[in-house]
Amino acid sequence: MQRSSVVRKTLLLVMAALVGFCLQSLPAQAGHHGKAKEAKKAILLVTFGTSVERAQKSFDTIDKEVKAAFPKTEIRWAYTSKIIRHKLAKKGTMIDSPEMALARLMDDGYTHVAVQSLHMIPGAEFHEILANANLFAQMADGFKALRVSMPLLINDAAMQQTLDIIKDQLVPKERKADEAVVLMGHGTHHTSDAIYSAMMYKAQKMDPNMYVGTVEGHPTFEEVRDALVAKKVTKVYLIPLMTVAGDHAMNDMAGDEPDSWKSQLAAVGIKAVPVMKGLGELKAIDAMWIDHLKMSIGPKHHH
Numbered sequence: 171m172q173r174s175s176v177v178r179k180t181l182l183l184v185m186a187a188l189v190g191f192c193l194q195s196l197p198a199q200a201g202h203h204g205k206a207k208e209a210k211k212a213i214l215l216v217t218f219g220t221s222v223e224r225a226q227k228s229f230d231t232i233d234k235e236v237k238a239a240f241p242k243t244e245i246r247w248a249y250t251s252k253i254i255r256h257k258l259a260k261k262g263t264m265i266d267s268p269e270m271a272l273a274r275l276m277d278d279g280y281t282h283v284a285v286q287s288l289h290m291i292p293g294a295e296f297h298e299i300l301a302n303a304n305l306f307a308q309m310a311d312g313f314k315a316l317r318v319s320m321p322l323l324i325n326d327a328a329m330q331q332t333l334d335i336i337k338d339q340l341v342p343k344e345r346k347a348d349e350a351v352v353l354m355g356h357g358t359h360h361t362s363d364a365i366y367s368a369m370m371y372k373a374q375k376m377d378p379n380m381y382v383g384t385v386e387g388h389p390t391f392e393e394v395r396d397a398l399v400a401k402k403v404t405k406v407y408l409i410p411l412m413t414v415a416g417d418h419a420m421n422d423m424a425g426d427e428p429d430s431w432k433s434q435l436a437a438v439g440i441k442a443v444p445v446m447k448g449l450g451e452l453k454a455i456d457a458m459w460i461d462h463l464k465m466s467i468g469p470k471h472h473h
Contacts (some may be wrong), residue, residue, distance in 0.1 A: 208281070209281050209282055209314070210244075210279055210280045210281050210282070211242075211243045211244065211280065211281070211282045211283070211284075211467070212243060212244040212245070212246060212275050212280040212282070212283050212284075213236060213240060213243055213244070213245050213246070213283070213284050213285075213286060213463060213467075214246050214247070214248055214268070214271050214272065214275065214283060214284070214285045214286070215232065215233070215236065215245065215246070215247050215248070215286050215288055216247075216248045216249075216250060216268050216271075216285055216286065216287055216288060216299055217229070217247075217248075217249060217250070217287075217288040217289070217413060217414075218249065218250050218251050218254070218289070218295065218413075219249030219250065219251045219254040219255065219258075219265065220254065220414045220416035220417070221254050221257040221258055221416075221417075222414070222415075222416040222417055222420065224415070224446075225414040225415050225416035225417075225419075225448060226414075227414075227448070227450075227451050228413055228414040228415070228448035228449070228450025228451050229247070229414070229450060231450055231451050231452075231453065231456060232288065232413075232450045232456050232459070233245065233247070235453060235456040235457070235460060236286075236456070236459075236460060236463070239460045239463070239464075240463070240467075244275075244280065246266075246271055246274075246275065247265060247266075247271075248265065248266045248267060248268040248270070248271035249265045249266075249267070250267065250268060250295050250298070250299070252267070255267065268285070268299055268302065268303075269302055269306075272285075272302075272303065272306045272316075273306075275313075276306065276309070276312050276313060280313065281313060281314040281315070282313070282314055282315045282316075282467070283313055283315070283316045283317075284317050284318075284319055284463055284466045284467045285299060285303050285316070285317070285318045285319065286319040286459060286462065286463050286466075287299055287318065287319065287320065287321045288321075288322075288413050288450065288459060289321040289322070289413070290321060290322050290323050290355065290356065290365075290411065290412065290413065290449075291321055291322075291323050291358070291360075291362045291363075291365045291366075292320065292321050292324065292362050293321075293358045293360040293362045293363070294358060294359070294360045296321055296362075297360075299318060300318050303316055303318050317466045317467070318466075319459070319462040319463050319465070319466040320462045322413075322449070322455070322458060322459065323365050323369065324462075326368075328458060329365070329368060329369055329372055330372060331458065332369075332449070332455065332458070333369065333372055333373055333376055333380075334376075335452060335454045335455055336353065336409060336411075336449075337351075337376065337377070337380070339452055339454065340409050340445055340447060340452070341407060341409070341445075342407060342443075342445065345407055346405075347379065348379065348403070349379065349403070349404075349405040349406065349407065350379040350380070350381060350398055350401075350403045350405070350406045350407070351377070351379065351380045351381070351406070351407045351409060352380075352381045352382075352383055352394055352398075352406050352407070352408050352409070352431070352442075353369070353373065353380075353381070353382045353383070353409050353410075353411040354383060354384070354385065354408060354409065354410050354411055354412070354418070354419070354422070354423045354431065355369070355382060355383065355384040355385070355387070355411040355412070356384060356385055356386060356387070356411075356412060356418065357384025357385050357386035357387020357388065358386060358387050359386075359387070363384070363387040363388060364388075366382055366384050366387055366388065366389060366411075367382075367388055367389060369382045369411070370382040370389050379401075379403065381394045381397065381398070382394075382411065383431075385418055385422050391431055391434070395434060395435065395438065395440075398435070398438075398440055399438055399440075403440060404439070404440060404441065405440065405441045405442075405443070406435060406440055406441070406442045406443070407442075407443050407444075407445055408423050408424065408431055408432065408442050408443065408444045408445065409445045409447075410423060410445075410446075410447070410448060410449070411449070412448055412449065413448055413449055413450040414448035414450060415446045415447055415448040415451075416448070419444070419446060419448070420446075423444055424442075424444035424446065432444060
């Protein structure tokens with residue numbers, strides 16, 4: 171008798187755990203009472219943000235492209251960086267955090283919302299957006315459907331496509347075969363940092379003088395620099411592997427300080443030519459994010 175009650179208890183625990191798991195793994199979506207609301211759609215574009223005016227060009231291009239692709243949909247923006255939001259607020263530009271933006275959308279009666287991450291990789295920031303969007307999705311009488319769309323470098327095909335676009339549109343046409351191209355990624359402590367090493371592998375297969383380095387992850391700048399020295403490369407084009415050519419591109423990559431990539435390469439006799447353009451400025455890259463959005467708010471989105 172005792173044994174069967176233990177079995178019963180165990181079964182109840184397993185069932186409870188399964189129900190909990192199923193609830194967790196449901197796409198961000200909410201149940202409702204009463205009369206169905208009329209569908210009111212919005213897209214929330216989420217990025218780290220920038221306070222560099224020139225870098226804003228990327229966001230302007232993305233905004234234009236997304237509005238052209240979804241003309242009947244409300245488009246809003248949110249920045250994940252508190253520092254940048256505060257900097258801009260001091261100048262009189264108010265930009266919401268993703269949480270504040272979602273609260274406003276809910277308050278304004280939007281029923282179907284797609285959150286598009288404009289990050290390169292599904293790192294810590296992306297997972298934070300995902301977790302918080304799921305909490306919003308669970309709110310009673312809130313959104314009917316809330317989906318989070320993927321960042322740029324999400325699979326093998328996306329990595330290859332991004333490298334092809336960079337080679338075709340960002341690498342200067344006058345570049346000679348023995349001159350190197352170094353892409354500067356951000357890098358992260360998150361496990362998704364491995365995507366940059368995968369990009370390096372793919373870049374090398376495509377062009378032995380094309381490299382990927384990161385500011386805060388792997389491959390490191392030192393690894394790339396040592397490979398260039400070993401190959402006796404004398405000239406390099408530096409390109410940001412980032413949505414915007416903002417602070418990192420201006421300072422870490424192209425700055426005149428002794429610790430910038432340009433200065434460190436000059437110190438070992440390599441001339442570095444920075445290409446100051448964020449990936450968001452390229453319509454072909456923006457089209458990739460738009461494809462992610464279309465998948466997000468396709469037929470599944472009409473609940």
